[in-house]
Amino acid sequence: MSRALRVAQGSDREKTAERLLNSSADKFYDPEVDIDWNAPLQDGMYYAPDHRISLYGTELWDQLTPGQRIELGKHEVASIASNGIWFEVLLMQMLLKEVYRIDPTTRHAQYALTEIADECRHSTMFARAIEKVGAPAYGPPPILHKLGRLLPVIGYGPALYGSILIAEEILDRIQRESMADEKVQPLVRMVNRIHVLEEARHVTFARQEVVRGMANLRKWELPYQRLLISIVAFAITRSLINPRVYQAVGLDPKHAAEVALKNPHHQETLRWSGERIMKFLDEAGLVGAPGTRWWKASFLLP
Numbered sequence: 379m380s381r382a383l384r385v386a387q388g389s390d391r392e393k394t395a396e397r398l399l400n401s402s403a404d405k406f407y408d409p410e411v412d413i414d415w416n417a418p419l420q421d422g423m424y425y426a427p428d429h430r431i432s433l434y435g436t437e438l439w440d441q442l443t444p445g446q447r448i449e450l451g452k453h454e455v456a457s458i459a460s461n462g463i464w465f466e467v468l469l470m471q472m473l474l475k476e477v478y479r480i481d482p483t484t485r486h487a488q489y490a491l492t493e494i495a496d497e498c499r500h501s502t503m504f505a506r507a508i509e510k511v512g513a514p515a516y517g518p519p520p521i522l523h524k525l526g527r528l529l530p531v532i533g534y535g536p537a538l539y540g541s542i543l544i545a546e547e548i549l550d551r552i553q554r555e556s557m558a559d560e561k562v563q564p565l566v567r568m569v570n571r572i573h574v575l576e577e578a579r580h581v582t583f584a585r586q587e588v589v590r591g592m593a594n595l596r597k598w599e600l601p602y603q604r605l606l607i608s609i610v611a612f613a614i615t616r617s618l619i620n621p622r623v624y625q626a627v628g629l630d631p632k633h634a635a636e637v638a639l640k641n642p643h644h645q646e647t648l649r650w651s652g653e654r655i656m657k658f659l660d661e662a663g664l665v666g667a668p669g670t671r672w673w674k675a676s677f678l679l680p
Protein backbone atom coordinates (compact mmCIF):
# COMPACT_ATOMS: atom_id res chain seq x y z
CA MET A 379 0.00 0.00 0.00
CA SER A 380 1.25 3.49 -0.78
CA ARG A 381 2.29 5.82 2.02
CA ALA A 382 -0.35 8.38 0.95
CA LEU A 383 -3.11 5.79 1.25
CA ARG A 384 -1.85 4.73 4.67
CA VAL A 385 -1.85 8.32 5.90
CA ALA A 386 -5.38 8.86 4.55
CA GLN A 387 -6.55 5.68 6.30
CA GLY A 388 -4.88 6.80 9.51
CA SER A 389 -6.69 10.11 9.50
CA ASP A 390 -10.03 8.40 8.76
CA ARG A 391 -9.36 6.17 11.73
CA GLU A 392 -8.75 9.17 13.96
CA LYS A 393 -11.88 10.92 12.69
CA THR A 394 -14.07 7.91 13.42
CA ALA A 395 -12.52 7.52 16.87
CA GLU A 396 -13.13 11.20 17.61
CA ARG A 397 -16.77 10.91 16.56
CA LEU A 398 -17.24 7.79 18.67
CA LEU A 399 -15.62 9.46 21.67
CA ASN A 400 -18.04 12.39 21.37
CA SER A 401 -20.98 10.05 21.08
CA SER A 402 -19.77 8.07 24.13
CA ALA A 403 -19.51 11.24 26.20
CA ASP A 404 -22.99 12.23 25.09
CA LYS A 405 -24.90 9.00 25.56
CA PHE A 406 -24.02 6.28 27.98
CA TYR A 407 -25.66 4.43 30.83
CA ASP A 408 -24.53 3.54 34.28
CA PRO A 409 -26.44 0.33 34.99
CA GLU A 410 -25.71 0.67 38.70
CA VAL A 411 -28.02 3.68 38.85
CA ASP A 412 -30.05 3.46 35.64
CA ILE A 413 -31.54 0.06 36.48
CA ASP A 414 -33.81 -0.41 39.45
CA TRP A 415 -32.25 -3.61 40.77
CA ASN A 416 -34.71 -3.76 43.67
CA ALA A 417 -37.82 -3.88 41.47
CA PRO A 418 -39.42 -7.33 41.74
CA LEU A 419 -39.60 -9.60 38.69
CA GLN A 420 -43.08 -9.86 37.17
CA ASP A 421 -44.84 -13.18 37.66
CA GLY A 422 -45.85 -14.88 34.43
CA MET A 423 -43.77 -12.64 32.15
CA TYR A 424 -41.29 -14.04 29.65
CA TYR A 425 -37.52 -13.71 29.62
CA ALA A 426 -37.29 -14.30 25.88
CA PRO A 427 -39.84 -14.61 23.10
CA ASP A 428 -40.96 -18.27 22.84
CA HIS A 429 -39.95 -18.63 19.20
CA ARG A 430 -36.32 -17.83 20.08
CA ILE A 431 -36.00 -20.59 22.65
CA SER A 432 -33.81 -23.44 21.45
CA LEU A 433 -36.39 -26.22 21.81
CA TYR A 434 -39.32 -24.26 20.32
CA GLY A 435 -41.28 -26.37 17.86
CA THR A 436 -39.86 -29.74 18.99
CA GLU A 437 -41.64 -32.61 20.72
CA LEU A 438 -39.76 -31.79 23.90
CA TRP A 439 -41.20 -28.28 23.74
CA ASP A 440 -44.74 -29.66 23.42
CA GLN A 441 -44.22 -31.61 26.63
CA LEU A 442 -43.27 -28.53 28.66
CA THR A 443 -45.89 -26.68 30.71
CA PRO A 444 -46.26 -22.89 30.15
CA GLY A 445 -44.38 -22.36 33.43
CA GLN A 446 -41.52 -24.63 32.34
CA ARG A 447 -41.26 -22.78 29.04
CA ILE A 448 -40.83 -19.49 30.89
CA GLU A 449 -38.28 -21.14 33.17
CA LEU A 450 -36.28 -22.51 30.22
CA GLY A 451 -36.37 -19.06 28.57
CA LYS A 452 -34.96 -17.56 31.77
CA HIS A 453 -32.07 -20.02 31.84
CA GLU A 454 -31.33 -19.54 28.16
CA VAL A 455 -31.25 -15.77 28.58
CA ALA A 456 -28.91 -16.22 31.55
CA SER A 457 -26.72 -18.54 29.49
CA ILE A 458 -26.52 -16.00 26.66
CA ALA A 459 -25.74 -13.18 29.12
CA SER A 460 -23.01 -15.20 30.82
CA ASN A 461 -21.48 -15.95 27.44
CA GLY A 462 -21.77 -12.24 26.72
CA ILE A 463 -19.52 -11.73 29.75
CA TRP A 464 -17.10 -14.35 28.41
CA PHE A 465 -16.81 -12.57 25.04
CA GLU A 466 -16.55 -9.16 26.66
CA VAL A 467 -13.77 -10.24 29.01
CA LEU A 468 -11.84 -11.62 26.02
CA LEU A 469 -12.52 -8.44 24.06
CA MET A 470 -11.30 -6.26 26.92
CA GLN A 471 -8.04 -8.25 26.98
CA MET A 472 -7.58 -7.76 23.24
CA LEU A 473 -8.32 -4.05 23.39
CA LEU A 474 -5.92 -3.60 26.31
CA LYS A 475 -3.20 -5.29 24.27
CA GLU A 476 -3.91 -2.84 21.45
CA VAL A 477 -3.65 0.11 23.83
CA TYR A 478 -0.38 -1.29 25.20
CA ARG A 479 1.09 -1.17 21.70
CA ILE A 480 0.04 2.26 20.48
CA ASP A 481 0.37 5.95 21.24
CA PRO A 482 -2.14 6.77 24.00
CA THR A 483 -2.56 10.32 22.71
CA THR A 484 -4.28 9.04 19.57
CA ARG A 485 -8.06 9.16 19.49
CA HIS A 486 -7.92 5.53 18.43
CA ALA A 487 -6.25 4.49 21.70
CA GLN A 488 -8.59 6.69 23.71
CA TYR A 489 -11.63 5.21 22.08
CA ALA A 490 -10.30 1.70 22.72
CA LEU A 491 -10.05 2.63 26.42
CA THR A 492 -13.60 4.01 26.32
CA GLU A 493 -14.86 0.78 24.81
CA ILE A 494 -13.13 -1.20 27.56
CA ALA A 495 -14.94 0.99 30.09
CA ASP A 496 -18.27 0.28 28.33
CA GLU A 497 -17.62 -3.46 28.39
CA CYS A 498 -16.67 -3.31 32.06
CA ARG A 499 -20.07 -1.83 32.84
CA HIS A 500 -21.84 -4.32 30.55
CA SER A 501 -20.23 -7.35 32.14
CA THR A 502 -21.15 -6.07 35.59
CA MET A 503 -24.70 -5.44 34.37
CA PHE A 504 -25.04 -8.93 32.87
CA ALA A 505 -23.65 -10.48 36.04
CA ARG A 506 -26.14 -8.61 38.20
CA ALA A 507 -29.01 -9.52 35.89
CA ILE A 508 -28.11 -13.22 36.05
CA GLU A 509 -27.96 -13.00 39.82
CA LYS A 510 -31.28 -11.14 39.94
CA VAL A 511 -33.22 -13.65 37.84
CA GLY A 512 -31.76 -16.45 39.94
CA ALA A 513 -29.92 -18.53 37.35
CA PRO A 514 -26.33 -19.80 37.35
CA ALA A 515 -23.67 -17.95 35.33
CA TYR A 516 -23.41 -20.86 32.92
CA GLY A 517 -20.70 -19.50 30.64
CA PRO A 518 -19.39 -21.58 27.74
CA PRO A 519 -18.79 -25.35 27.91
CA PRO A 520 -15.48 -26.08 29.72
CA ILE A 521 -13.52 -26.94 26.57
CA LEU A 522 -14.43 -23.63 24.93
CA HIS A 523 -13.68 -21.78 28.14
CA LYS A 524 -10.16 -23.22 28.01
CA LEU A 525 -9.70 -22.57 24.28
CA GLY A 526 -10.96 -19.00 24.68
CA ARG A 527 -7.72 -18.12 26.44
CA LEU A 528 -5.91 -18.70 23.16
CA LEU A 529 -7.83 -16.11 21.18
CA PRO A 530 -6.02 -13.00 22.45
CA VAL A 531 -2.74 -14.85 21.78
CA ILE A 532 -3.27 -16.31 18.30
CA GLY A 533 -5.77 -13.76 16.99
CA TYR A 534 -4.84 -10.63 15.10
CA GLY A 535 -6.00 -8.52 12.20
CA PRO A 536 -9.41 -8.49 10.55
CA ALA A 537 -10.33 -11.99 11.81
CA LEU A 538 -9.97 -10.75 15.37
CA TYR A 539 -12.18 -7.68 14.87
CA GLY A 540 -14.49 -9.80 12.73
CA SER A 541 -14.83 -12.31 15.58
CA ILE A 542 -15.71 -9.52 17.98
CA LEU A 543 -18.33 -8.31 15.50
CA ILE A 544 -19.93 -11.74 15.25
CA ALA A 545 -20.46 -11.85 19.02
CA GLU A 546 -21.64 -8.25 19.16
CA GLU A 547 -23.97 -8.36 16.19
CA ILE A 548 -25.55 -11.71 17.03
CA LEU A 549 -26.30 -10.45 20.52
CA ASP A 550 -27.53 -7.16 19.08
CA ARG A 551 -30.13 -8.84 16.91
CA ILE A 552 -31.43 -11.04 19.72
CA GLN A 553 -31.53 -8.14 22.18
CA ARG A 554 -33.22 -5.70 19.78
CA GLU A 555 -36.13 -8.05 19.30
CA SER A 556 -36.44 -8.76 22.99
CA MET A 557 -36.28 -5.12 24.09
CA ALA A 558 -39.27 -4.31 21.87
CA ASP A 559 -41.38 -7.20 23.18
CA GLU A 560 -43.88 -6.09 25.83
CA LYS A 561 -44.31 -9.62 27.13
CA VAL A 562 -40.67 -9.72 28.23
CA GLN A 563 -39.65 -8.85 31.83
CA PRO A 564 -38.99 -5.07 32.14
CA LEU A 565 -35.58 -5.75 33.73
CA VAL A 566 -34.46 -7.88 30.81
CA ARG A 567 -35.76 -5.32 28.32
CA MET A 568 -33.86 -2.52 30.05
CA VAL A 569 -30.61 -4.53 30.13
CA ASN A 570 -31.04 -5.24 26.43
CA ARG A 571 -31.84 -1.61 25.62
CA ILE A 572 -28.72 -0.33 27.37
CA HIS A 573 -26.57 -2.90 25.64
CA VAL A 574 -27.98 -2.27 22.17
CA LEU A 575 -27.50 1.47 22.49
CA GLU A 576 -23.87 1.27 23.55
CA GLU A 577 -22.89 -1.56 21.24
CA ALA A 578 -23.79 0.45 18.14
CA ARG A 579 -20.54 2.40 18.60
CA HIS A 580 -18.50 -0.76 19.09
CA VAL A 581 -19.88 -2.14 15.86
CA THR A 582 -18.87 0.99 13.94
CA PHE A 583 -15.36 0.79 15.43
CA ALA A 584 -14.85 -2.92 14.70
CA ARG A 585 -16.30 -2.72 11.18
CA GLN A 586 -13.82 0.00 10.31
CA GLU A 587 -10.97 -2.10 11.69
CA VAL A 588 -12.05 -5.08 9.58
CA VAL A 589 -12.07 -3.01 6.38
CA ARG A 590 -8.73 -1.46 7.23
CA GLY A 591 -7.25 -4.82 8.23
CA MET A 592 -8.35 -6.47 4.98
CA ALA A 593 -6.76 -3.68 2.93
CA ASN A 594 -3.46 -4.17 4.75
CA LEU A 595 -3.47 -7.95 4.64
CA ARG A 596 -0.78 -9.81 2.71
CA LYS A 597 -2.08 -12.48 0.38
CA TRP A 598 -0.66 -15.45 2.29
CA GLU A 599 -2.40 -14.32 5.48
CA LEU A 600 -5.91 -14.63 4.06
CA PRO A 601 -6.42 -18.41 4.55
CA TYR A 602 -5.40 -18.14 8.22
CA GLN A 603 -7.71 -15.18 8.76
CA ARG A 604 -10.62 -16.97 7.13
CA LEU A 605 -10.05 -20.17 9.07
CA LEU A 606 -9.64 -18.41 12.41
CA ILE A 607 -12.83 -16.38 12.12
CA SER A 608 -14.88 -19.39 11.00
CA ILE A 609 -13.73 -21.44 14.01
CA VAL A 610 -14.48 -18.58 16.38
CA ALA A 611 -17.93 -18.19 14.79
CA PHE A 612 -18.55 -21.88 15.40
CA ALA A 613 -17.43 -21.57 19.04
CA ILE A 614 -19.67 -18.54 19.57
CA THR A 615 -22.84 -20.12 18.21
CA ARG A 616 -22.21 -23.41 20.02
CA SER A 617 -21.58 -21.74 23.35
CA LEU A 618 -24.65 -19.48 23.50
CA ILE A 619 -26.94 -22.11 25.02
CA ASN A 620 -25.07 -24.12 27.61
CA PRO A 621 -26.59 -27.66 27.73
CA ARG A 622 -26.90 -27.37 31.50
CA VAL A 623 -29.87 -25.00 31.03
CA TYR A 624 -32.11 -27.97 30.24
CA GLN A 625 -31.64 -29.38 33.73
CA ALA A 626 -33.64 -26.43 35.06
CA VAL A 627 -36.79 -27.96 33.51
CA GLY A 628 -35.92 -31.57 34.29
CA LEU A 629 -34.59 -32.52 30.84
CA ASP A 630 -31.50 -34.58 30.14
CA PRO A 631 -28.90 -31.98 29.07
CA LYS A 632 -27.15 -34.16 26.50
CA HIS A 633 -30.34 -35.32 24.80
CA ALA A 634 -32.01 -31.89 24.87
CA ALA A 635 -28.87 -30.22 23.47
CA GLU A 636 -28.88 -32.73 20.58
CA VAL A 637 -32.55 -32.04 19.90
CA ALA A 638 -31.91 -28.26 19.96
CA LEU A 639 -28.98 -28.59 17.57
CA LYS A 640 -31.14 -30.45 15.05
CA ASN A 641 -34.13 -28.18 15.57
CA PRO A 642 -34.77 -26.25 12.32
CA HIS A 643 -36.31 -23.36 14.32
CA HIS A 644 -33.16 -23.02 16.39
CA GLN A 645 -30.93 -23.25 13.32
CA GLU A 646 -33.03 -20.56 11.69
CA THR A 647 -32.72 -18.35 14.79
CA LEU A 648 -28.94 -18.60 14.56
CA ARG A 649 -28.96 -17.83 10.85
CA TRP A 650 -31.29 -14.87 11.44
CA SER A 651 -29.14 -13.56 14.30
CA GLY A 652 -26.07 -13.52 12.05
CA GLU A 653 -27.75 -12.30 8.87
CA ARG A 654 -26.50 -8.71 9.03
CA ILE A 655 -22.94 -9.45 10.08
CA MET A 656 -22.53 -12.30 7.58
CA LYS A 657 -23.35 -9.98 4.72
CA PHE A 658 -20.69 -7.58 5.92
CA LEU A 659 -18.02 -10.24 6.50
CA ASP A 660 -18.73 -11.83 3.14
CA GLU A 661 -18.35 -8.50 1.35
CA ALA A 662 -15.13 -7.88 3.27
CA GLY A 663 -13.77 -11.20 1.94
CA LEU A 664 -13.51 -13.06 5.25
CA VAL A 665 -16.01 -15.80 4.42
CA GLY A 666 -14.77 -18.68 2.30
CA ALA A 667 -12.29 -21.55 2.07
CA PRO A 668 -10.73 -22.94 4.20
CA GLY A 669 -13.42 -21.94 6.71
CA THR A 670 -16.59 -22.95 4.85
CA ARG A 671 -17.17 -26.16 6.83
CA TRP A 672 -17.06 -24.30 10.14
CA TRP A 673 -19.42 -21.60 8.89
CA LYS A 674 -21.94 -24.22 7.84
CA ALA A 675 -21.63 -26.05 11.16
CA SER A 676 -22.24 -22.76 12.96
CA PHE A 677 -25.57 -22.40 11.07
CA LEU A 678 -24.59 -18.85 10.14
CA LEU A 679 -24.24 -19.95 6.51
CA PRO A 680 -27.01 -22.03 4.97
Ligand SMILES: [Fe+2]
Binds near residue numbers: 466496497500573577
Ligand atom coordinates in the same frame (compact mmCIF):
# COMPACT_ATOMS: atom_id res chain seq x y z
FE1 LIG B 1 -21.02 -5.06 25.58
Ligand SMILES: [Fe+2]
Binds near residue numbers: 497546577580
Ligand atom coordinates in the same frame (compact mmCIF):
# COMPACT_ATOMS: atom_id res chain seq x y z
FE1 LIG C 1 -19.09 -4.33 22.64
